[in-house]
Amino acid sequence: MLVARHSAFAHRTAWLLGAGDDAEDVVQEAFVKAFRRLRLYRGDSPFRAWLLAIIGNETRNLHRSRSRRDGLALRAAALGGPGPEAPDLPGDAALAAERRATLLDAVRQLDERDRDVVVCRYLLDLSEAETAQVLGWPRGTVKSRTARALVKLRTRLSAGLSREVPHG
Amino acid sequence: MAEPRRDGPVDLAAELRALGGWLDTPEPPDLRPAVRARLTADEPRVRRLPSFRPLPGVRWLPSLRRRWLVAAAALLVALTLAVLPPGRAAVAHAVTGLLRFAGIEVHRGQPSVGPTPNPTPSPLPSIRSAALDEARRQARFPVLVPARLGVPGEVLLADPAGDGAPRVVSLVYRGGVRLDEFDGRLEPGFVKSMAGPQTEWYEVAGRPALWLPDPHVLEYVDRQGVRHTETRRLAAATLVWTDGTVSYRLEGAPSAAEALAIARTLA
Structure with a gap:
């Protein structure tokens, strides 16, 4: 197993x-x-x-x-979640879906290395040590790159946060 | 622009981790034959490695080892499907066009390169006709009827569990309209749709509903997660939604507006 x-x-x-x-x-x-x-x-x-x-x-x-990362997992994909057809979709589920779409979008827009570290550390929930092994980076680089990527993400997200207040 | 501090580092990290859980990746294909073939083919090369040259008298070791490797490879891939993250009950979107929603899996892509429907598709497994009352007695979920369509022309029960409870109840109406009701608490998913890029989101009873406006290839996925390619058929425009426990799939309505009107009269 x-x-x-x-x-x-x-x-x-x-x-x-x-x-x-x-x-x-x-x-x-x-x-x-x-x-x-x-x-x-x-x-x-x-x-x-x-x-x-x-x-x-x-x-x-x-x-x-490859000449480019065309198979990039976080490439422009048709996003699920409520689209413009249902702008006033009620309910927490819809809001959460929208938030996830925004978040994914922000991750997608990161530079390659920032994105890789976010994918490993958070989306895949790997430890720092595991991330270092997967990416072939020193552990210190993983740490600093993660912090930097989070700052960038937060900056990108700040514009779209007006409608959502993270709970907790 | 001021950075909103309410979204602290801990929150964002937790959110990203949660996001990871919503990203569905395709099922790993069955790599067993390929891996086995390659391991077997590679064996001579492996044996030539100085560190693994068998000593006289222990020649059984390499072959035993090889057998173990092949068995391990087989085991790996065979069990993979069983431990896949289950399909999400609510809206989940994938990063590459795969969408899992309400027990259906939508693979979006160029229809021209997708699988082709069977000219004479098989019906769902163990399908049988029944009266509406019987369907209601047998199913483990409430079998609802949309008032706008009224009493169905035929009720079909498919893929029963050991005790006869059907996994899918289909209400079939004249004019090619059908409503599939599916016990959404069961994993894995129910059908796979190979749709074009078009999908639209609406809302039924406060929950998201997915509209597939174009004809698409559809196949049934049974309770073991096995894809029934023999059921592969071309489906008409479809609305998919869930009430949280039961998933509904309404096929053949002439427009999204009509499909929504039907869905909203479900009782």
Whole structure:
């Protein structure tokens, strides 16, 4: 069961890091590499982080082989949630959906590195150490880049906050 | 512009984490055959590694190891589908056009490259005709009828559980209009729609409703999450909504306005 969890999460990681439709290939490649290197795995880091590091590496290779990150997970997607057809959609659910759309939009507009760190740290809820492994950055860079990305996000969001008050 | 301080770092981080839960990613495909084939094919190369040269007398090790690897690979992928995050009951939008809402999964893209419907699609699994009263007795959810359409011409029960409770109740009307009622508390989703880029949001009884104005390919997903490609058919314009426990799918209304009018008379 644990291993299966890794597998689903691996796919999600590859997808959200922008592998897009190539996520399948990335994960397949990562599985093969992970199994092939299994004897090299010493168990001194959690298996998940080790596997995710391979996923991260494969996704980066993919981006390098593309002329642009066209498979970017956070590319312009038709957003769900209430659209202009229902501007006065009542209810907390609608408001929350709208907020999520705004938030996702703001994340999408971040620079590549800021976006990657936000995707890892928050959308995928990875630890700092795991994020460092996936992105292949020093841990200090993850920390500072996360803080910077949050500031940027907050600035972007400040304009659209007039209608919503975060609860709590 | 002043930065609103009420949205502190903790709030935003928590919000982003919550957002992650709303992002649905496609199901990992079944990679088992590919991974198995590649591991088997790669085996000679693996064996040539100096660190893994088998000693005489322990030659069974590599093959055992290989068998274990293949078994592990198979297990990995086989179980993957079972631990997918369940479809969300409420509005969720994906980052790449996948939309899960009220038990349906909408894959948006170019219709020309999507799957083609079966010329003679199969009906939903274990479908049978029943009287409305019987449907109400058998279903684990309240079977409602839209007053605007009145008594249905036919009531269909499909994909029953062990005790006979249908997962889907369909009210079929003349003129190609049908209302599928689906126990929305059950996971995974109910149908997959391969729709074009057009989707519109409306509201039914204070909850979001999704309108798919164009013909789209539809297929049934059973309670194990298995896609029934044999049911793949071309569906007419459809309105999808949920009351929180039951999901509704109204197909064949001539316009969004008419579909909404029908949906709002559900009782």
